[in-house]
Amino acid sequence: MSFAAPALDGAPAAAGRTPGPRLGGDVAWTVLVSVISFFALLPILALVVISLTPAGEVWAHLISTVLPRAISTTALLMLGVAGVVTAVGVTTAWLVTMCRFPGRRLFDWALLLPLAVPTYIVAYTYVEAMDVTGPIQTTIRAVFGFTSARDYWFPEIRSLPGAVFVMGMVLYPYVYLTTRAMFLMQSACALDVARTLGANPLRLFSSVALPLARPAIAVGVTLAMMECLNDIGAVEHLGVKTLTFSIYDTWLNRGSLAGAAQMATAMLVIVFLLIWLERFARRHQRYHQTSSRYRMLPNYRLTGWKAALAILACSAPIVLGFLVPASVLADVASRRLEQLSAPGFLSAVVNSIGLSLAAVVLTVLTGLLVAYTLRLRRNRLIHTIARFSTIGYAVPGTVLAVGILIPSAAFDNFLDGTMRATFGISTGLLLTGSGAVIVYGYATRFLAVAFGTLESGLQKVSPNLDMASRALGRTAARSLVEIHMPMIKPALATASMLVFVECMKELPATILLRPFNFETLSTTVYAAASQEAFERGAVAALAIVAVGLLPVIFLARTSSSTFRDRKAARRERAGA
Structure with missing residues (x-):
């Protein structure tokens, strides 16, 4: 009352x-x-x-040499990470929400574990493990009899693709969390209608569930991209000169506070642009539950090779984003x-x-x-x-x-x-x-x-x-x-x-x-x-x-x- x-x-x-x-x-x-x-x-x-105060010759040098490269590198890093976190986060969220396979309850919470490790620590551990003097390359040289790193090919972790991989494996839980929550809230009636019309699981995912989850995916991807902009430890250690690193370098190494402020303002414009794009992308997307009766979402039971693929898809990001860095860290710390x-x-x-x-x-x-x-x-x-x-x-x-x-x-x-x-x-x-x-x-x-x-x-x-x-x-x-x-x-x-x-x-x-x-x-x-x-x-x-x-x-x-x-x-x- x-x-x-x-x-x-x-x-x-x-x-x-x-x-x-x-x-x-x-x-x-x-x-x-x-x-x-x-x-x-x-x-x-x-x-x-x-940033409105003149920075003298430093700013002219920055805008002609440093800034274009920093912006392009930052954009490539953010796009690469966005692709990785979207693929990993959406796939794992769909599997643990809509499918039944061995270990699903474990993966439901274990997929959050990479959130516990900051990106800069993951970058340090991967360099420690995959560098020329690390245990992986040392083992390769010992097993195959190579005398130097020039005798074989090995992926370079200190590179832009290496930074995309490291950050993607750490930041995908942002997309996993938001997308999984959206999948759980989706109407079972809509999915049942699609199944009645003959939609197989793949068609149901791509044509019904994924479009409905776009707002949540946009939020998760935006958060991950903002974390990319915020990072300095990982990108510096991996040799990727982003805007964040350039601001730090301009201020401390070049001694130009005005130049650093102007670059920081440029980064601020990118941040606000990201926020605007995220809101613009889902401005007309409003989805509501039309049934007043609660119904559990349909689950697909996976067996055989399909279950094995689901287990592999869910365990790989956990291993790469948490278990490998944690094991290297524990070994070194011990x-x-x-x-x-x-x-x-x-x-x-x-x-x-x-x-x-x-x-x-x-x-x-x-x-x-x-x-x-x-x-x-x-x-x-x-x-x-x-x-x-x-x-x-x-x-x-x-x-x-x-x-x-x-x-x-x-x-x-x-x-x-x-x-x-x-x-x-x-x-x-x-x-x-x-x-x-x-x-x-x-x-x-x-x-x-x-x-x-x-x-x-x-x-x-x-x-x-x-x-x-x-x-x-x-x-x-x-x-x-x-x-x-x-x-x-x-x-x-x-x-x-x-x-x-x-x-x-x-x-x-x-x-x-x-x-x-x-x-x-x-x-x-x-x-x-x-x-x-x-x-x-x-x-x-x-x-x-x-x-x-x-x-x-x-x-x-x-x-x-x-x-x-x-x-x-x-x-x-x-x-x-």
Whole structure:
């Protein structure tokens, strides 16, 4: 039973909108979200401003030599990865959703395992295994009696195709997750009609299921391509000079912040173009379940060689994307266990955990405020401001770092100049090159992760509680603390875990924003690999992978729960 809450403060309750408790009126909530959005957008605004300043001869050199090659290489890498993740993700999602074969339940969650390993660590392990001095080529020379690498052909992992392979094997779960969810939601009636009309499994997949899943595929592919743009460790180690690497090189090696900002702005245009293309591609695609009765999707039982092919298709990406890198990593780390007690490793662990925990507190609190404000006052202005505040997740870490250092350096210079002129004291660099800037970068980049999780959690809280709280005279702040937060503890825990893991793995922003002689687990691995001594960072890399397994386990448990719920629903309806 629904009821209308009495209007307070002389304002009638708007029809069709959930009235919520007030905390200083609409203006206070709008100001709150606006301030959050300003700080979230500040790096991007600063980047655009600095890119308008002339970069002198450096920019002329970049635009004539570096930029064209970097853009073409980045485009080829993104297109190649898009093709790999689409083929692998869609195929495996269809097999585990629509077919029955030995091991299907295992593959259902094991296909998520590559998400636990960052792309740069996978690149390091494959180079370690497939390089001229690696175990694979060493074995080939020993078995066939070759004396040098010139005596035989072997695929070069340090190349553009090698980067496409490595990233494709790591990033395909983005497409697998979104496409599998879409397959599970597709109407069994539509598939049954196609089967009645004589469509075989291949025709059913290509003509019915695949077109219906296009929106989900577009989302997954866009996420994978954005991860390509964000990566710096893998592309640098594999010798692929993308836009991200060129920004890093222009800033640190060429000493041109303006040139780096201009290249970062060009990359930002590519990111927004990707987002627009993804939304444009599915602008008219709306699919609805027309039957009110729940029906399980039809399953095809595979036997013989068909089952063997399905097992091979599902196991290959798991082996290549997780088992091979994990086994190489475990082997190298097992010979360096003394690093566990080394001061440098322990310091990196403390730094990583400290920064990540600080970022979790700031990011989850900010995301909660934005999501709660959107719940209270769902008008167009606040909705637009809230969405803009979460745009940082689409911005590569390198671009974000450039945009953060510009205002932080300006603030430090202003404060130092003021203190010198007033008190004759030099404050130096307070923000630039500090842990606070790293935490700010993490919070800006991963606010969307916390916001999306918390918004979903708040949507499950009945609006009647808001109305009851308002009728009892509770302020918005008290309602949030006493009612909503206890009810969304699972969402708070999930958001905290996801943000923590993302911060532990983040490399591009950490490299550019960290103080001198300040190492985290990710920068320790990067520094060792840059010096062609990956074994020195193997234990740190293994620690990152262990932490990365947390969201994979969570997703696997969620997947299993969903599967059990579907079976329970089927049994209930069968009994009815």
